Amino acid sequence: xxxxxxxxxxxxxxxxxxxxxxxxxxxxxxxxxxxxxxxxxxxxxxxxxxxxxxxxxxxxxxxxxxxxxxxxxxxxxxxxxxxxxxxxxxxxxxxxxxxxxxxxxxxxxxxxxxxxxxxxxxxxxxxxxxxxxxxxxxxxxxxxxxxxxxxxxxxxxxxxxxxxxxxxxxxxxxxxxxxxxxxxxxxxxxxxxxxxxxxxxxxxxxxxxxxxxxxxxxxxxxxxxxxxxxxxxxxxxxxxxxxxxxxxxxxxxxxxxxxxxxxxxxxxxxxxxxxxxxxxxxxxxxxxxxxxxxxxxxxxxxxxxxxxxxxxxxxxxxxxxxxxxxxxxxxxxxxxxxxxxxxxxxxxxxxxxxxxxxxxxxxxxxxxxxxxxxxxxxxxxxxxxxxxxxx
Amino acid sequence: xxxxxxxxxxxxxxxxxxxxxxxxxxxxxxxxxxxxxxxxxxxxxxxxxxxxxxxxxxxxxxxxxxxxxxxxxxxxxxxxxxxxxxxxxxxxxxxxxxxxxxxxxxxxxxxxxxxxxxxxxxxxxxxxxxxxxxxxxxxxxxxxxxxxxxxxxxxxxxxxxx
Numbered sequence: 001x002x003x004x005x006x007x008x009x010x011x012x013x014x015x016x017x018x019x020x021x022x023x024x025x026x027x028x029x030x031x032x033x034x035x036x037x038x039x040x041x042x043x044x045x046x047x048x049x050x051x052x053x054x055x056x057x058x059x060x061x062x063x064x065x066x067x068x069x070x071x072x073x074x075x076x077x078x079x080x081x082x083x084x085x086x087x088x089x090x091x092x093x094x095x096x097x098x099x100x101x102x103x104x105x106x107x108x109x110x111x112x113x114x115x116x117x118x119x120x121x122x123x124x125x126x127x128x129x130x131x132x133x134x135x136x137x138x139x140x141x142x143x144x145x146x147x148x149x150x151x152x153x154x155x156x157x158x159x160x161x162x163x164x165x166x167x168x169x170x171x172x173x174x175x176x177x178x179x180x181x182x183x184x185x186x187x188x189x190x191x192x193x194x195x196x197x198x199x200x201x202x203x204x205x206x207x208x209x210x211x212x213x214x215x216x217x218x219x220x221x222x223x224x225x226x227x228x229x230x231x232x233x234x235x236x237x238x239x240x241x242x243x244x245x246x247x248x249x250x251x252x253x254x255x256x257x258x259x260x261x262x263x264x265x266x267x268x269x270x271x272x273x274x275x276x277x278x279x280x281x282x283x284x285x286x287x288x289x290x291x292x293x294x295x296x297x298x299x300x301x302x303x304x305x306x307x308x309x310x311x312x313x314x315x316x317x318x319x320x321x322x323x324x325x326x327x328x329x330x331x332x333x334x335x336x337x338x339x340x341x342x343x344x345x346x347x348x349x350x351x352x353x354x355x356x357x358x359x360x361x362x363x364x365x366x367x368x369x370x371x372x373x374x375x376x377x378x379x380x381x382x383x384x385x386x387x388x389x390x391x
Numbered sequence: 392x393x394x395x396x397x398x399x400x401x402x403x404x405x406x407x408x409x410x411x412x413x414x415x416x417x418x419x420x421x422x423x424x425x426x427x428x429x430x431x432x433x434x435x436x437x438x439x440x441x442x443x444x445x446x447x448x449x450x451x452x453x454x455x456x457x458x459x460x461x462x463x464x465x466x467x468x469x470x471x472x473x474x475x476x477x478x479x480x481x482x483x484x485x486x487x488x489x490x491x492x493x494x495x496x497x498x499x500x501x502x503x504x505x506x507x508x509x510x511x512x513x514x515x516x517x518x519x520x521x522x523x524x525x526x527x528x529x530x531x532x533x534x535x536x537x538x539x540x541x542x543x544x545x546x547x548x549x550x551x552x553x
Contacts, residue, residue: 024551037551127553176553298401298416305415348550371405371412 015131019354023338027348034377036365037348039176041240041321043295043368045277046288049239052280053273061272067264068256069097069248070275076282077248081233084208085218087226089250096256096263097248097270097278101206104232104249106132107259108202109168113138117167122153123356124324126176126204133168141166144358147315147326151180155189162197169199171219174207177355177364178324179317184217191222200255201229206247207320209238209289212297214318220250227252237320238289239281246274296321299367299374306378307365310385321368324352326361331390334360340388345380394419398427399436404537406440443538455484455500455529456507458515459493461522470494473520482510493525504528 005013027033044050068074074091082088089095098104109119109132119133122143130140143161145151153171171190173182194201201219208216220229234247249259263269281289300317307314307325314325327337334351341347350366352359367374397417402408410428414421431437446453460477462470470488474495478486485498497515501507507526516524532540 018553020551020553024549027550033550035546035548035550038548039552040548042546042548301416301418302412350551354553371408375412 011134011137015134018127019335020127020350023335023348023350023354026339027342030342030346030348033342033346033348034369034373034380035348036367036369036374036377037350038366038368040242041237041292041368042370043240043292045240045244046281046285048284048288049241049277049280053277056276057273061276063272065097065269065272065275067269068095068260069270070272070279073097073275073279073282074248076279077250080282081231081250084216085205085221085231087218087220087231087250090253093253094256095248095250096259097246097275098234098263099267099270100236100245100247101204101232101234101249102128102247103263103267104230104234104247104259105129105202105204106135107262108230108232108249108255109133109136109138110262111255111258112136112168112200114167116165118163118165119168119170120158120161120166120199121170121356122158122172124151124175124177124352124359124362125170125172125355127355129170129172129202138168139165142356142358144356145178145180146358147178147324147362150315150318151175151178151324152182152186153190155193158190159193162193162199166197166199168202169194170202170204172204172206174211174216174319176207176320177322177350177352177359178315179320179322180315181211181214181319182217183214187217187219188222190219191225194219194228195224199228201225203229203231205231205233207237208233210293210296210321211319212293212300216319230255235278235281238293239285240292241274241277241281244271244274244277246270246278296368299369299371302371302374303365303367303378306374307381310378310382311389312381312385321366323365323367324359324362325365327363328361329391330385330388332388334363338363341381341384344387345384347377347380347384395427395431395436398424399431443536445532445540453500453502454504454507455498455532456511457527457529458497458499458511459489459525459527460495460497460515461524462494463520463522464494465520470520473518476518477515480510480514482506 074095077095078089078091113136115137117138118141119138120143121129121140122145133140141161145153203219220226220231230249230251232249235241312325314323317323330337334353338351350364352362401413410421410424414424462473464470474486482499482501484500487496489496499507511526
């Protein structure tokens with residue numbers, strides 16, 4: 001077979017393969033794994049949402065929708081954002097329905113960046129912001145956050161990484177992989193810096209409903225921030241709808257119309273059946289969603305207590321469904337720890353450095369798993385640490 | 392009271408949840424959880440702990456029937472005395488007073504159809520207050536007490552995802 005890789009663009013080649021991918025191959029070859037390595041709910045989508053999708057298909061809703069998404073869905077989204085973060089968006093031209101938050105992030109970076117513009121990415125964070133910036137010919141700049149700060153982005157640290165080329169700041173709270181949140185006071189401390197340096201904020205709020213203590217706040221709700229913030233959200237986490245690939249972005253109409261342009265040529269529109277399901281989720285999904293959130297909170301308490309009993313230090317995550325303990329006492333690096341834990345105890349957790357180099361020395365444990373699986377995993381991790389503890 | 396409700400909600404669908412787990416979730420001492428559980432049992436708020444079993448799966452045959460019963464109510468006690476009498480039969484699993492065209496719904500379990508038929512003809516329909524019975528045999532159980540039989544419950548998620 002010919003080596004065709006020379007035809008692949010240098011930009012794409014410059015992106016390193018995902019650290020999670022490598023680990024995925026390893027886990028897939030192992031039998032009987034208890035996986036705390038997933039990034040999605042363990043619930044199936046609530047039945048009333050699935051059923052509404054069936055009904056829409058039966059009635060023949062199988063066609064394109066307007067590029068921006070069904071008007072009813074955009075109206076429900078605008079109403080939801082008003083309730084949730086207290087910011088008003090016009091359903092007509094300030095809401096765009098996308099293929100998950102992932103597409104929204106990609107669109108925003110493509111629309112905002114000139115070649116060489118810098119994107120400030122607080123890490124550890126979800127894996128796609130930095131590659132997204134590279135693909136849009138921008139330059140990702142990692143901004144570290146630390147466990148002693150409960151992974152909040154601190155203004156004095158942010159300022160150190162700002163240059164004249166800084167254009168976009170990513171804020172993703174509640175955070176994957178740490179479970180950290182930023183409350184109103186924490187965000188307030190960033191507002192002046194954002195304005196002073198004329199930054200645009202990509203606010204990925206996909207985990208906002210999964211806030212167990214404190215109250216979710218959006219940077220868009222602060223005076224003067226609405227127009228310089230793109231609020232992104234979706235249905236994957238709160239409504240257990242990851243496979244439906246449905247999300248949205250709200251923001252100033254100039255940004256939304258630019259994103260709309262890219263979206264119409266690349267995606268056309270989000271699938272109509274997912275849009276129909278999303279309408280049902282926003283109209284009638286709250287009760288089941290809150291039940292799932294209560295269940296995650298129960299499990300959060302179990303895993304936190306378990307981790308502390310086996311000697312792994314972990315700050316208390318107040319959002320999402322992850323915790324991010326330090327593995328310092330094992331004396332191992334993140335990847336070595338995860339590989340050995342998988343081989344010896346068949347428990348899968350994700351190396352923290354997959355979410356940025358500042359995550360080295362930590363692992364991500366997802367607690368969207370049954371209580372018995374969590375308890376078994378903790379017991380096995382405890383056995384592992386008894387053998388490997390150095391400190 | 393609030394704590395009692397929280398504990399009951401946790402064990403409603405998982406009677407085997409350990410005291411330690413309950414204590415962790417509710418941020419309480421284990422001894423306090425044990426105390427509350429003991430009190431709930433003593434007060435008969437918790438009547439017992441049963442197991443939902445798919446007997447078919449291990450080849451144990453059985454028959455369940457739902458019987459609609461029409462009763463003649465009695466002065467002062469209404470349907471209660473007869474209902475309580477029916478409850479005493481060991482083959483009776485559930486007894487409900489119903490609105491609508493009949494009065495009691497009685498769920499009966501037996502080893503064979505003959506067992507159930509014998510119970511209805513000899514024990515139930517011969518009670519003085521029983522005017523009539525209609526017996527429906529259960530053909531297949533799909534869901535019971537929140538649990539779905541034959542549900543493909545394995546986790547379909549990728550083992551690792553970002």
